[in-house]
Amino acid sequence: MIRIQARTEPSSLMKVASPLLAIVLTLIFGAILFSAIGKSPVQALHVLLIAPLADSYNIGEMFVKMGPLLLCAVGLSLCYRANMWNIGAEGQLLAGALGGSAMALYFIDSESVFALPITLLAGIISGMAWAAVPTFLKLRYNSNLILTTIMFNYIALYLLIWSVHGPLRDPDGYGFPESALFSDITLLPTLFEGSRIHLGILFAIISGIIGWFILSKTHLGFQIRVFGADEPAARYAGFSSKKLSWFVMLFAGALAGLAGVSETTGPIGQLTPNISPGYGYSAIIVAYLGRLHPIGAIIAAMFMAVLYMGGDLAQIEMGIPVAVISMFQGVLLFFLLACDFFINNRLTFTNQATN
């Protein structure tokens, strides 16, 4: 007879083990699924997890995907730590890409060394602005942050599509919904010769370190943590919920905006309608998988990037639909939430049935 029993103290081992356990369970789920559709589970898992790290080109591509995931996830980690349910990283990323691209196109004939920094700044500010509106609406009109940030994702997407069909369309582009290619002066430099790894990944890792620094070293970060963990205690201590809400939302918006502008000025080099394969949504999973800890997010983002790469490879090599990745993400979060149950509970085995 198995019984569930509440632990007297939360298990710190399970806090760390839970994401790992969730990953293992997701892989088992994946293996069963692949067998069910008649693919070799061993080969499929190999393509998903090992192949992305097998050669230097693939590793490079993995880092290219890791950048935006990590930038968004660091911001979201801080938001969720403060109980601000920002689901809008995708929209903030698109806004950043849009704002940054508009600036890059403005500098298309420029030689100025300031062109790139200003372009990046434009992206950051656009992302912040896109986060600021829902924040303002929440604090002033008490509107539901989850729903407004999601709506702003859709609005950003259509704004982007409209821009590439209209004002930002390349006049010499034969009517394709794309902007002109940016000038080299506004492109992010690559880190290694012959690879597409660009400065964006450095921004991302630095943002992770900054996020960690804020949370664990500053008084502000401490207040964020208290606010999320125990709101009555935060009010008792006299922390300002408005200030903290603004900070985490603008910080997340800035990072997501930077992710967006880094994509267009990095690997893509122009503005297109498909700049994000849902990085902003996947970052939610990354944030959770990293235990809402910016350093945890670095590891989780790397895992997610591998999965993204693996998904692409699985489609090319085995004909498995690329959507399998977003399904795995959902399953992963399910398993993570379920495993977290055992942080505060445990199974006990008894010999006799109890009434």
Added chain:
Amino acid sequence: MDADLIVQILFAAIKTGTPLLFIALGEVICEKSGVLNLGQEGMMLMGAVVGFLAAYGSGNMGFGIIAAMVMGSIMSLIFAVLVLHIGANQVATGLALTIFGTGLSAFIGADFVGQTIQGFQPIAIPLLSDIPYVGQILFSHDILVYFSFFMTALLVYVVNKTRIGLTLKAVGENPHAANAIGIKVLRVRYLAVMFGGAMAGTAGAYMSLVYTPMWVEGMTAGRGWIALALVVFASWRVGRIMLGAYLFGLASIMHLVLQGLGWSISPNLLAMLPYVATVVVMVIIGADHFKEKLLAPRSLGKPFDPRNMA
């Protein structure tokens, strides 16, 4: 604008509002029991793809609808187990359900993208459809639209006039008190969540069997989220949800209206309208915080663990 165009627009608004109506009807029951399920989009997509495949495979539309309903319920059951039994965070679990459903539906539907199907044909109701204007707007639809009329009426009755409705409201307002007077809180919540799943599945099937009718990845385009706002907009009242759904339907077909007025605006900008409208609605409702607090089910989103009753 002439009368014919107005009739056309209102007819289209009802048709466009119908999937929203289905999801919102399911979600309002779920929320009345105190559970917030943000997985609507995922359940709806799964309903859409499974409904399409079932109808495509069997050639039977009715079978497609039933398959979609069952699929929606199964999806919601995953959510219910995590949230009600394991005590997982409702927001995070709902998001997971949406992400999972989006991926899984695209996965199973990958080989069927672009296949078309003979959708439900409109059935004009004898006599009623002959009423000038009104008949064309209300009584010349397909059978699922009539089903949505029926479900609305049924739920208005059940929620307001029956003991089931009383029990549902009691559980959503105060699960501890409901438990204390002997109501099985978790059982009520399971049923409410699964009803929500079935309705979201139906909404999905409406998209893939009637509205388009075909399967396209992510074809629900945020309707699951809009429906969540719709429930708040309707102050958790079933009758008002119908009105709200058609208003949102109208916002989605604004291009028809504007064409009628002879304006030309980029369709990409117009596509934003339902989302902008949703934000505006959220602001208007949220501004009257006190009223929202009064009308919302009190225990919405809060976990209830009967083991903690001491």
Added chain:
Amino acid sequence: MKTHNLVSRLELANITKQYPGCLANDRISITLMPGEIHALLGENGAGKSTLVKTIYGVVSPDKGDIIWNGREVNIKSPSIARDLGIGMVFQHFSLFETLTVSQNIELCLSKSQLNNIGDLAQRIIQLSEEYGLNVDPSRYVHSLSIGERQRVEIMRCLVQSVKLLILDEPTSVLTPQEVAGLFNVLRTLSKEGCSILFISHKLHEVTEVCHKATILRGGKVVDTCVPSEETPATIAKMMVGDLADQDAGYSKKEGTVEVFNVSDLSLPSKQPFGTALKNINFDLKAGEILGIAGVAGNGQDELMAIISGEDERNVKNALTLGKLKIGHLHAGERRQLGMAYVPEERLGRGAVPDMSLTENTLLTHSTGFVKNGLVQWQSIKEYTTELIGKYKVKCHGEFSEAQSLSGGNLQKFIMGREIGQHPKVLICAHPTWGVDVGAALAIHQALLELRDEGAAILLISEDIDELFLLADRMAAVCDGYLSPLVKTEETNIDQIGQWMAGTFINTAVQEAQA
């Protein structure tokens, strides 16, 4: 009360209930005769609520028997209890505000009961007249006053022809007039043979209406009595135990300079069950402890929230610290000016459960530990270790999570943290509630030391003996009014007890009007 009936209505034999870390009921035996009004007395945490929930089937006992009308029964759920004829009026959370009175009552009835009754609304009106309850079946519960809601709950039991009515602190939310009305209903029910189990800690009520009383302490029955033969003071003694075992008497001090002042503070309640504060005036001097006595729920929480700034409403000139008006400042700014608080709720407000003690030190004590926005973790750790040692907090170390500490140790820690900031004013609520004797003694010593260093302390407590022990001046709150302030040496338990019951209110209102 009928005494010729020899079969008891309810007999509890050796009821025992263990919760993790707490023996809530320890071999409790009680007998109730038909028509008997029986009081269940005890302090918070004495085990009263657990016991009545056991009778009503909400909690299942680990051991013990329940005998109902001479037959042993197993009450597994509230619906079984109701079928037996047991009704309960809960103190909180039992009505659904968005439903009407008759819908609320309907939910408690089974299909067959409903069929027997026929027209429920008619039945409610009829019973309402019979017992003078004045309940309108068609009204929504959210539109009812608290007293009316309670009558709905009683009605809910009457509709089911109740044989035993359990009332959990029924008078704590009622006005004196409503209390008188309630007692009339109870006496009528008693005459008809319905037994009543009446939980309270208002002693004069018990002596007024109850036939017998059982006193619980620490989960055990410590005494029984016939209330009409006792006085509130003798019953109080049974409830809190022998005062002689406690340390008697600390030296009293007289405060010097006024440091904190509340003047003409009136404030409507924010919460539906809250108490409005009515024209509160008092001053607090450096080097004194001002004790405020009162039954829970008479405005203490509201007063504390507005003084601390957690209640963010602007009270302009009502609060003065030193010479500064602070009514418009937020909680953080008030702390900066030298105010500190020990809240009633230790875990979840006074300390973050899943954070370490070091982090919980930083929660309110940031001065000196934050430089340029950066937390000086090393020095906080050292300081926290020092606090742990100084206040003898039992824990594994500064890294221990707050939730791993016992109530008493956590309270010593919080007390030490607040005192360590050398506050000018310390507001302290129920500092020794649920704390063992040793910890209570340490907390008392710490408060007295702080006073002797020249701080002004406002001590809010339900424990009258503690107030007499510590306070230099005293007052009592009742229904949001504050009594006059007196020196502790110049008053006695009787006077404070009467003030807690509100005897000062009429004169206070007259003075206010004059």
